[in-house]
Amino acid sequence: MIIKSNIKRLLQYRICLGKFKELGFTRVYSYNLGNAAGVSPEQVRKDFSTYGITGNKKAGYEISSLLEILNRLFGMDKTHNIIIVGMGNMGRALANYNERFITQHVYIYAAFDMDPSKHNKTSGMPVFPLSKIPDIVSKNDITTAIISVPAIAAQEVCNLLIDVGIKGILNFAPIVLKVPDHVVINHLNLSTEIDAIIYYLNEKLDTR
Amino acid sequence: MIIKSNIKRLLQYRICLGKFKELGFTRVYSYNLGNAAGVSPEQVRKDFSTYGITGNKKAGYEISSLLEILNRLFGMDKTHNIIIVGMGNMGRALANYNERFITQHVYIYAAFDMDPSKHNKTSGMPVFPLSKIPDIVSKNDITTAIISVPAIAAQEVCNLLIDVGIKGILNFAPIVLKVPDHVVINHLNLSTEIDAIIYYLNEKLDTR
């Protein structure tokens, strides 16, 4: 499953709309949104058109109703509990963002790690052994998970998660995980993201 | 600057090739690489063809020479020093990955934060005030930076970095940064990545 660019853009529009709203604006034009989201006004209108979102000729879009539509489109009208497997550097960073970073409708319910020294029950994010995954996932209607374990363990963890009913995965391990068709997977390899930047910098130097 | 998919795939092929090499293989076919990287064999060959990389009819590709070509293509024959601005959760996580996570040719040289309580000179990653950025960037030939500050501060930090000569930026702040044409920027919004997964899960439920 490759996440389509128009979905990512719509999510970005939503973030920009939130900022416009905070600044006290009530209406917005495709030009404003495009400018804030780094795309052309035509692209904004086309994206809205694709998802049946309409505005007003000459008067643009009403921010509140646009936000409502987008929130409904993205299932943000209810809370989604998710879990993190792997409490290494990245896992811990994500766990700490529970209140500040992840948007309101996403809540990191629990975390898991193989290492017993990382387990706890009292302070902050609860961290459990992997053996607790089936129980916690099924009892709390959890369908989405973040994998932040080392590459060597990622496929095994992935298989376990799918077995217990996980349907959506965000994978930080630098390996392309094999999943059945019904599972949505999103691969995020941070070193690749840096490498790509370096490539383009080199390319620009070469062709000057 | 949007990073092209074929560049990301080539970087993934490189990771897979490394694993094949570790396992003792010396040759590889487009079928193997495609399978490991989650794409079709035709896609692998097409990507290689695009960048002038050739193998041997019937005998596939020699892993070592393929890795050499890719390493040269991605400027991995020399070390790239980079910096991190913002030692919040994400910044600290990235800083800790210096030896394990970031590939050999990328080295996080220093980190910066506004908060004086995060500064230090002794243990682990050195963390400096933002005022030290111009000096350290220019003295160490640094052209790439990671921004992991809050959204509200990101554009200002971005402008400062570009002023002192940074040419490539990986941005974790949930805001689309405005940069001049000569700067390569890669936006990574982790909450958006999760939101996109949730969208596709909802969509699948709706249309069943």
Place this chain on the structure above:
DNA sequence: CATTTTATGTTACTGTTTTCACAATAACTC
């Protein structure tokens, strides 16, 4: 050493995404 096999490399095709152009229309102006 002729034949068969098998994997590459490229060309042609198909599909998708983005850009462009402009008709439609709501709001504004005088």
Place this chain on the structure above:
DNA sequence: GAGTTATTGTGAAAACAGTAACATAAAATG
């Protein structure tokens, strides 16, 4: 309230990306 202006919505065109087909050539076979 007629005329002007500004912005949307969309159909067509262009650009881009991915897939498929197949000619080519190296290796294997016997």
